[in-house]
Amino acid sequence: MIDLLLFLVFWIILSILGEIGVSVWGPHFYYYTASTQALEGLNASLFLFRVLTPIFVFVVLMIIFVPTRFKAKRDGSIIPGKRARTNRAYVGIWITVSIVINLLFFLHPTTSAAEEQFNQLQPAANTHDLIVDVTARQWEWRFGYPQYGVNAAVDPAGNDVLYLPVGKKVEFVLRSYDFNHPYDMGLDVIHGFWIPAFGEKEDVIPGETRYEVITPNVITSTEVNPMVRVQCSEVCGPGHPVMYAAVHVVSMKDFLQWVHAQHKAGN
Numbered sequence: 001m002i003d004l005l006l007f008l009v010f011w012i013i014l015s016i017l018g019e020i021g022v023s024v025w026g027p028h029f030y031y032y033t034a035s036t037q038a039l040e041g042l043n044a045s046l047f048l049f050r051v052l053t054p055i056f057v058f059v060v061l062m063i064i065f066v067p068t069r070f071k072a073k074r075d076g077s078i079i080p081g082k083r084a085r086t087n088r089a090y091v092g093i094w095i096t097v098s099i100v101i102n103l104l105f106f107l108h109p110t111t112s113a114a115e116e117q118f119n120q121l122q123p124a125a126n127t128h129d130l131i132v133d134v135t136a137r138q139w140e141w142r143f144g145y146p147q148y149g150v151n152a153a154v155d156p157a158g159n160d161v162l163y164l165p166v167g168k169k170v171e172f173v174l175r176s177y178d179f180n181h182p183y184d185m186g187l188d189v190i191h192g193f194w195i196p197a198f199g200e201k202e203d204v205i206p207g208e209t210r211y212e213v214i215t216p217n218v219i220t221s222t223e224v225n226p227m228v229r230v231q232c233s234e235v236c237g238p239g240h241p242v243m244y245a246a247v248h249v250v251s252m253k254d255f256l257q258w259v260h261a262q263h264k265a266g267n
């Protein structure tokens with residue numbers, strides 16, 4: 001009985017400490033978040049860590065507690081005359097609770113989040129405010145805005161640049177082809193469209209059109225945090241490490257002004 005109480009006290013105290021740790025470090029699981037999708041991912045991992053902390057503490061405590069409290073005497077047998085028995089109740093509870101928790105995790109957040117993300121890509125959910133054509137090639141990202149008549153957005157220095165209005169649902173249309181080499185069908189290699197701060201990543205496959213839906217939720221840019229940049233995430237040749245582009249999340253007003261400037265520059 002005293003062992004049970006002692007274990008319980010240790011378990012509760014260490015679990016509380018663990019939960020405090022999750023609260024302190026949890027928000028830093030993602031280095032920087034700048035979209036609602038990234039926040040959903042962060043909340044999902046926080047949820048998992050919250051539930052898993054007491055289980056983790058339980059298992060580790062058992063591993064330490066049992067050999068220290070129930071150490072075999074030097075002469076061999078722990079309790080003379082008694083043989084080790086299986087605690088059927090304990091095993092039964094352990095297996096049932098494990099199955100229930102695993103099923104819960106499968107349904108939430110895993111399946112519910114996946115369903116939500118698939119739904120966003122359905123034509124029925126086509127409520128995206130902005131469409132951005134993303135073209136990947138060795139080694140460049142090119143951004144077009146078909147709704148605004150911008151073919152290839154560049155900054156004054158001539159570098160490809162991605163501007164997005166804050167709080168708007170953006171549909172990225174991802175393709176991999178080389179507009180400079182039409183003689184070999186223009187097909188490029190596999191690239192990876194990744195803006196770390198947006199919390200999602202999608203491979204860009206030659207010959208395929210893929211989609212990613214993101215809602216940026218803070219005004220920010222590559223200068224504010226390098227996590228806000230387009231970075232290729234598939235090794236695609238010697239230029240892979242430098243295959244990045246600056247990202248600016250701005251107000252709708254600033255975005256329209258920027259579009260106007262792109263028109264003026266003939267992009």
Ligand SMILES: [Cu+2]
Pocket residue numbers: 136137190191192232233234235236240243
């Ligand atoms: Cu690449």
